[in-house]
Amino acid sequence: MLNTLRNRFEQGYRTSAYPKEPIELPARYRGRPVVNPDASGDDAVQCAEACPQAAIDAENRTVDMGRCVFCGYCERLSDGRFVSFTQDFELGTADRTHLITAGDLPDLADHSERHFRKLFGRSLQLRQVSAAGCNACEADLNVLATPFFDLARFGINFVASPRHADGIVVTGPISRNMKTALMETYDATPAPKVVIAVGACAISGGPFYGSPEVSEGLESLLPVDLFIPGCPPHPLTNLHALLTFFK
Numbered sequence: 001m002l003n004t005l006r007n008r009f010e011q012g013y014r015t016s017a018y019p020k021e022p023i024e025l026p027a028r029y030r031g032r033p034v035v036n037p038d039a040s041g042d043d044a045v046q047c048a049e050a051c052p053q054a055a056i057d058a059e060n061r062t063v064d065m066g067r068c069v070f071c072g073y074c075e076r077l078s079d080g081r082f083v084s085f086t087q088d089f090e091l092g093t094a095d096r097t098h099l100i101t102a103g104d105l106p107d108l109a110d111h112s113e114r115h116f117r118k119l120f121g122r123s124l125q126l127r128q129v130s131a132a133g134c135n136a137c138e139a140d141l142n143v144l145a146t147p148f149f150d151l152a153r154f155g156i157n158f159v160a161s162p163r164h165a166d167g168i169v170v171t172g173p174i175s176r177n178m179k180t181a182l183m184e185t186y187d188a189t190p191a192p193k194v195v196i197a198v199g200a201c202a203i204s205g206g207p208f209y210g211s212p213e214v215s216e217g218l219e220s221l222l223p224v225d226l227f228i229p230g231c232p233p234h235p236l237t238n239l240h241a242l243l244t245f246f247k
């Protein structure tokens with residue numbers, strides 16, 4: 001007992017002060033991409049052709065963050081002339097189309113549903129469905145339960161049964177084999193319920209887009225309330241989106 005208390009005292013308080021205080025991410029973190037409107041047409045076309053995710057629209061000068069896997073290839077290829085990545089990790093949106101952007105995102109708080117805030121603002125229980133994810137999106141959701149992020153202090157928890165949940169959080173490209181399990185989990189969740197798509201796979205198929213084995217994104221199967229882009233989204237991206245949308 002004394003050892004436990006000494007340990008606790010020595011370690012101090014480890015939980016992040018975010019969102020009350022800003023938090024800094026490592027310099028190599030790639031957040032919200034910003035397209036340079038003055039970039040040459042050649043740079044735009046070169047980046048669009050090289051993007052493994054077909055996420056760049058050279059003509060409209062946009063990046064689809066729902067497809068982008070944040071590999072940084074376009075930034076390296078154009079030496080930052082066409083697109084550069086900021087440190088902004090606050091990327092969640094309530095509308096899929098908002099993820100197709102030249103760099104701006106609407107304030108998520110302005111798009112959150114008032115009835116969701118009223119219903120789930122004090123307590124939100126979520127069932128996670130890994131629909132053929134690679135486990136990175138899942139791991140970065142799991143980490144929210146650790147003392148550093150301490151998601152439970154905001155009244156948000158992951159639960160074992162959809163019957164105890166207020167909504168589902170879906171990761172992975174939703175393979176054919178997982179589709180039935182996903183739909184049954186959704187059906188088992190009592191209404192009113194929320195649906196959250198986490199990661200490029202759940203939003204658009206991610207690196208597997210175009211494969212006949214996966215869906216074209218969760219929105220083609222269910223009404224999605226919140227989109228959280230990334231591959232995987234940083235835990236802070238998940239935390240920001242959940243707090244902004246529901247609190």
Ligand code: SF4
Nearest residue numbers: 051068069071072074
């Ligand atoms: S960072 Fe995104 S937009 Fe750029 S090449 Fe990679 S996937 Fe494509």
Ligand code: SF4
Nearest residue numbers: 133134137199201231
């Ligand atoms: S979005 Fe990326 S990290 Fe998440 S499941 Fe798909 S491949 Fe894995």
